[in-house]
Amino acid sequence: DVVLETRDVKKFYKMGSVTVQALRGVDVSLKSGEFVSIIGPSGSGKSTLLNLLGCLDRPTEGSVLLDGTDVSKMGERQLTDMRCKKIGYVFQKFYLLPFLTALENVELQARLAGVKDSRRRAEEALRLVGLDGRMGHMPKEMSGGEQQRVAIARALVKAPKLLLADEPTGNLDTATGSEVMRTLKKLNEQGLTILMVTHNPELAAQTDRIIRVKDGLIDGSLN
Ligand code: ADP
Ligand code: ADP
Numbered sequence: 001d002v003v004l005e006t007r008d009v010k011k012f013y014k015m016g017s018v019t020v021q022a023l024r025g026v027d028v029s030l031k032s033g034e035f036v037s038i039i040g041p042s043g044s045g046k047s048t049l050l051n052l053l054g055c056l057d058r059p060t061e062g063s064v065l066l067d068g069t070d071v072s073k074m075g076e077r078q079l080t081d082m083r084c085k086k087i088g089y090v091f092q093k094f095y096l097l098p099f100l101t102a103l104e105n106v107e108l109q110a111r112l113a114g115v116k117d118s119r120r121r122a123e124e125a126l127r128l129v130g131l132d133g134r135m136g137h138m139p140k141e142m143s144g145g146e147q148q149r150v151a152i153a154r155a156l157v158k159a160p161k162l163l164l165a166d167e168p169t170g171n172l173d174t175a176t177g178s179e180v181m182r183t184l185k186k187l188n189e190q191g192l193t194i195l196m197v198t199h200n201p202e203l204a205a206q207t208d209r210i211i212r213v214k215d216g217l218i219d220g221s222l223n
Pocket of ligand 2: 013014015020040041042043044045047048049
C-alpha cells in the first residue's frame with residue numbers, strides 16, 4: 001500500500017518575467033513502512049519536492065496523492081487539514097515552546113490535532129522516543145538530541161501516516177545525530193513510514209532507499 005505518490009510533478013516559480021523550473025517531471029512513490037531518504041546538491045529541487053510531498057505547497061503540473069487522495073488541486077484549508085491529520089513534521093530546528101515542559105509541548109500538539117486523551121497519548125509518544133524520565137523537563141534543561149526527540153514525539157502524537165524529517169540531525173553533532181537516527185530507525189521498525197531529507201550520505205545509506213534529486217529530476221532511485 002502506497003502512502004504517498006507523485007505523478008509527473010512539475011513546479012515552476014515565476015519571478016516577474018523570469019520562470020524557474022524547479023521540478024521537471026518527478027515520479028516518486030512511498031510505501032507504508034518504508035524509510036526513504038532524499039539527497040541532492042543545493043539548488044537541485046529538494047526543498048521544492050519536500051514542500052510538495054509534505055502538502056505544504058502544490059505542484060504547477062502533475063498530481064500528489066497522499067493516502068489515496070489527490071491533494072494537488074486542493075484549496076488552502078483542505079490542504080492544511082490533510083497535513084494536520086496525516087503528516088508529522090520534524091525540522092532541523094526543534095521549535096519547542098521554551099516555557100512548556102517536554103510533556104506539555106507534546107500534549108499541546110495532541111490537543112491542537114484534536115487527539116482524545118491527549119495527556120496519555122503525549123506520555124506514550126515520549127516513551128516511544130525513550131524520554132520517559134524527562135517528561136517534566138523544560139527544553140533548556142535537555143540536550144539537543146533530547147530536544148529533537150521531544151520534537152519527534154510531538155510529530156508522532158497525532159499518529160500520522162507519514163513522518164517527514166527535513167535535516168533532522170542538521171543542528172546536532174555526529175554522536176547526537178546518530179542517537180536521533182537510532183530513534184528514527186526504531187520507530188520505522190515499529191511500522192512508521194519516514195521520509196527524510198539529508199545532506200549526510202552516511203545517514204542516507206542507513207535508510208531503505210535513497211531518492212537522488214538532480215536538476216529537478218530523480219536520478220536513479222535505488223541504493
Ligand atoms: P534548504 O534545503 O533548507 O533550502 P539548502 O539545501 O538550500 O537548504 O542548503 C543551503 C546551503 O547550506 C547549501 O549550500 C547547502 O549545501 C548547505 N547545507 C545545509 N545543510 C547542510 C548540512 N547539514 N551539511 C552540509 N551543508 C549543508
Ligand atoms: P534545494 O532544496 O535542493 O536547494 P530548491 O528546491 O530550494 O533546491 O530550489 C530549486 C530551484 O528552484 C533553484 O533554482 C531555486 O533557486 C529555485 N527556487 C526555489 N524556491 C524558489 C522560489 N520561492 N522562488 C523562485 N525560485 C525558487
